[in-house]
Amino acid sequence: MTLVTAKPQPSFSSSPYPPEWTKAPSSLSDFPVREIQGRNVTVIDAWTYLGRLGAYRVLVEATREYFSDWGFNNTGNLLWGLPLQFGWQKTTGRLRKPLTMGNATSNFHESEKVSPYSWWADMNYFLSILPLLGAVNAGTLNPLGFPVYVLGPNSVTSEFCSGVKQCSEKYPEVIDRWTEFFKHLRDKKHDPAKDITLGYLWKAHTTSIHSALPLFTDVLALLPQPEINFGTGWAQLVKFIAACHFQTNLNNTHAQQILGLPPRMLHSRDHPPFIRDFTTKQNTCLAVINLILDVQKLSNGGALKLWEKAMCSAQGRKDGRNLLENLLVNPLKSAEEFLKVVVDFMRDHDC
Numbered sequence: 001m002t003l004v005t006a007k008p009q010p011s012f013s014s015s016p017y018p019p020e021w022t023k024a025p026s027s028l029s030d031f032p033v034r035e036i037q038g039r040n041v042t043v044i045d046a047w048t049y050l051g052r053l054g055a056y057r058v059l060v061e062a063t064r065e066y067f068s069d070w071g072f073n074n075t076g077n078l079l080w081g082l083p084l085q086f087g088w089q090k091t092t093g094r095l096r097k098p099l100t101m102g103n104a105t106s107n108f109h110e111s112e113k114v115s116p117y118s119w120w121a122d123m124n125y126f127l128s129i130l131p132l133l134g135a136v137n138a139g140t141l142n143p144l145g146f147p148v149y150v151l152g153p154n155s156v157t158s159e160f161c162s163g164v165k166q167c168s169e170k171y172p173e174v175i176d177r178w179t180e181f182f183k184h185l186r187d188k189k190h191d192p193a194k195d196i197t198l199g200y201l202w203k204a205h206t207t208s209i210h211s212a213l214p215l216f217t218d219v220l221a222l223l224p225q226p227e228i229n230f231g232t233g234w235a236q237l238v239k240f241i242a243a244c245h246f247q248t249n250l251n252n253t254h255a256q257q258i259l260g261l262p263p264r265m266l267h268s269r270d271h272p273p274f275i276r277d278f279t280t281k282q283n284t285c286l287a288v289i290n291l292i293l294d295v296q297k298l299s300n301g302g303a304l305k306l307w308e309k310a311m312c313s314a315q316g317r318k319d320g321r322n323l324l325e326n327l328l329v330n331p332l333k334s335a336e337e338f339l340k341v342v343v344d345f346m347r348d349h350d351c
Contacts, residue, residue: 016254018053018087025054026061033146041149046129046160048112049090055132056083062140066185070194071249078201081248082127088257093265094120098222116153116160119220119231125160126174126212127205133164134178134204140186159215174211177204195245195314202242209235226266230286233293239304240292243311244320260285260328273331281328288327294335295342303342310342312351319349 025031031054034043045051060079070076089095097115114121129150135141136148152160161167168175181200191197213235220228246252260281266272272286295303311317323345332338 016084016250018056018083019090020050020053021057021083021087024050024057026057028058028141028143028148030054036149040146041163042143042146043149043151044129044132045151046125047114047116047151047153049095049114050112052114052124052128053083053086055128056086058141059132059135062135063182063185066188071251075250076247077250078197078248079131080250081253082131084250084253084257086124086128088261089120089124092261092263094118095124098219100222116155117219117222119216119223122159122216122219123209123212123231123235126171126208129160130167130171130174130208131178131204133167134175135182137164137168137175137179138182138186140182171211174204174208177207180204193314194247195317198245198247201248202245206239206242209238224266224268224270226268226270226272229290229293230262230266230272233289236296236304237289237292240307240320240324243304243308244317244324245311246321262286284328284331287331291332291335291338295338298335299339303339306342306346309351310346310349313349316349316351320345 028042031042031044031051033040035041036043044055046055056079060074060077060083063077063079064074067074067077070078095114095118097117101117116122132141133148133150136143141148148163150160150162152162161170164175177200181204184197184200189196220231223231262275262278262282262285266275266286272278272290273283275283275286278286307320311320323341332341
């Protein structure tokens with residue numbers, strides 16, 4: 001595989017924080033209280049960038065005490081991975097309406113809107129609003145007498161929900177997994193190796209993705225094929241990352257994002273790993289994601305099952321993290337080659 005040399009690309013911000021982080025609400029009391037359906041509620045608009053970013057900032061601040069020993073000034077908080085991913089989605093234009101729907105907005109990056117016709121935004125809903133409601137359900141967050149009410153988008157409502165009760169009815173497993181994670185944090189359970197906490201987090205994270213994937217195939221189809229491959233491949237990659245308990249703290253997540261994630265939406269003319277305005281690492285990252293998507297199709301999902309079996313020990317998870325990181329340095333050439341690596345790895349780490 002020959003990788004191209006990239007033309008200069010605008011770099012991600014040197015700051016690890018998502019755009020406009022300090023402007024977002026940092027507690028539930030920072031959100032407005034309004035009367036809706038005859039009662040006063042705390043209103044969160046999940047279809048504005050700052051509204052959804054505020055949900056993340058509330059969670060990061062509310063769990064600060066638990067993660068005090070994980071890194072200086074809350075940088076070790078595992079929840080950082082979620083808002084950083086959301087900020088990358090905004091910066092790269094992935095929260096806007098697809099161009100196939102006639103989007104002509106030229107200043108979207110300065111806009112506060114999050115489009116319900118964005119596949120990335122819809123998937124992110126399950127990794128922002130539902131975790132927030134799980135934290136409310138766990139007692140980690142106290143709405144101060146005003147229940148949390150999440151506004152729906154103007155044009156699409158069927159897949160979204162407005163509060164703990166409705167979301168628990170629509171997506172009980174997702175709310176249950178996030179509730180378990182936040183109860184674990186709330187109870188300050190001892191976890192010197194950090195592995196138990198990581199297990200709770202990744203179980204909730206992958207449950208969100210698993211539940212959301214079949215809901216938004218219509219908006220996924222609006223994207224160019226290379227972006228479809230990247231999005232669905234990214235969802236598969238997350239499952240491999242989850243199994244080896246990658247620590248999604250501030251520094252780890254920021255480092256991985258600036259190293260390999262694409263700095264813009266992929267177009268129909270883009271063919272990874274030969275995208276000329278991407279860096280070698282960005283091209284390699286896309287090639288690896290496409291490879292994982294291919295191997296999952298080739299094995300009918302069996303590669304992930306073998307991988308998860310090999311992650312049954314702390315050493316296996318550590319070696320798994322090293323193997324995935326090494327793919328960016330020494331990318332494999334085919335799905336068959338990657339499948340063989342997974343099979344060999346499982347044999348060496350079978351518990």
